[in-house]
Every structure is written in C-alpha cells, then in structure tokens.
Amino acid sequence: MHAAINQFNLKATLESGQIFRWEKIGSWHYIVAGDAIVKIRQDKNKIIYSSSKEFDVPAFFDLKNKHYGKIMKDIGKNKKLAAAVAKYRGLRIIKQQPWECTASFICSSFSNIRRIKANLNSVAEQYGQKIEYDGYSSHAFPTAAAIADNPARLDSCGLGYRKKYLAETAKKVSSGFDFNALPRSYGEAKKQIMQLDGVGEKVADCILLFSLGFTEPFPVDVWIQRAVANAYFKSSKISAKAAAEFGRRTFGKNAGYAQQFLYHFERNK
C-alpha cells in the first residue's frame, strides 16, 4: 500500500520510546503489534506499507488526526518547545492496544529502552504464537490470560521485580478488568488504571496517552522531570508531581504531545 502523507515522521515516532517491539532492517521497519507484523518505510511525503494481516496502519500512527497541524502550532508557541517541534514535526502519538501497552510500560519502570525491548520480546517468545511475514519472524504479544494461566514462564524473561507486577496485572485483566469500560474523564480513568499492580502515576499516564485516546496526560519520567526543571524552573530539581502539574497546566489537552516532543528532544540532544 502506498499513501501520500503530510506531517509524518516515522523515524521520530518509532524512536521516541512509545513502542518497543520494532526493528529496522535496511530501509524497512518491521513492527510487531498484537499478533500482526507491519512492514513500513517512509519516502519523504509518502509511506509504503503492508502487513501480515488486516491492520489499520493510518489509524495506528494517528494519521487520520485532522488537528495535528493545529496542535503543533499550539505547543510550538511555547518557546522551549519550538525547537523540538521544528526538529521533529511529524512525530505522532501511536495508538496501541491497551493490554499490550500496559504490559509494556509495567516493564518500563526504572529500566531502559534496550532492556524493555528484550524483556517484551522474551515475554512474546514464552507465550506468543510464532508469526512470520516477508521473511521476518517474531512472536505475537500474548493475551493477559495466557500469562495469567502460567505466570512461571515469566521467570526466564529477565523482568526482575517487575515480574510479580506483570503476573498480577495479567490476572486482573484476564478476569474482569475492562479497559473499554473506563470512565471518560482523565482523572477517573487514571484512578481505575492505577488499581493495577505496577501501574503508578507515570505508567498510568503512558497507558492513557498511548492506548486509550487521552491527549492530556503528561507522563513524567526522569528525563521529563529534569527537562522541566531546567527549562521552566531554572532549577536542577523539582518533584515529579510539580513537573506533571506544570505540564498539564501549560499545555492542557495537548500536554501529551508536548511531553512526547520534549522527551524525544531531550534524549537526542
């Protein structure tokens, strides 16, 4: 499939730490999402893609968002963000499946991207069905029930203390917790998600932002905490809570985008 596209930066989108199970081989990117493999590359204002099964690639990359230009204009007004927006315009917020996103960010806590990738691939190998497309082979991300049925297999995934969080959350998700039945309000939805083991303020914000369609979360990790302190408070350190409140107050409904640009910019400077 070919499609003409404006304001899309595939590289920045994939490299900005929202999604972990992807790999670049030559000029192609292979992304494993759920039980599908998506093959995609970007050539200026065009994307070329296909997938192992039916998959809405434009929806996944938020390319149907009619407000993107306006959002960029809005957050770009902020002096500290102007450079990030100029440099990475086209960075999109990916829309993942809630369970997979939740599991991913439970694994992300106090870790690093390289290791998170290895952890998630191990989990997929332990439980997930083998899938193959265009010579690229991987494993589907397992259902919560698959993990809940046999949590012992997490032992070999190198998750450390996160193992018990993932096992417990898999159990809850496979036995009643329903992402589709969450309240519409950010605060209420967040409160419910935080009932899950291993899901605190930051991971909850990531889940709401990267999988549930909320755009106002401002997830604060060590990078964002430092960046906000340095750029906006002329201080070397402020609390995570203060950084989150600042982000949401300053950027409102677009805080999620602002955070993602800030994060990617900080990590690459």
Next chain:
DNA sequence: GTCCAGGTTAGCC
C-alpha cells in the same frame, strides 16, 4: 566496585 535506567510500592511520619 559504583552508578544509573521512560517508577512503584510499603512503611514510616
């Protein structure tokens, strides 16, 4: 050996 990594939690005040 020491330090750090897209934090969360339990235990304390």
Next chain:
DNA sequence: GGCTAACATGGA
C-alpha cells in the same frame, strides 16, 4: 497527605 528505602537486573 508527603518522604524514603527497597526492589532485580544489566550495561557503562
């Protein structure tokens, strides 16, 4: 409510 130490593991 806010503050702290503990939590497993791997790489620099």
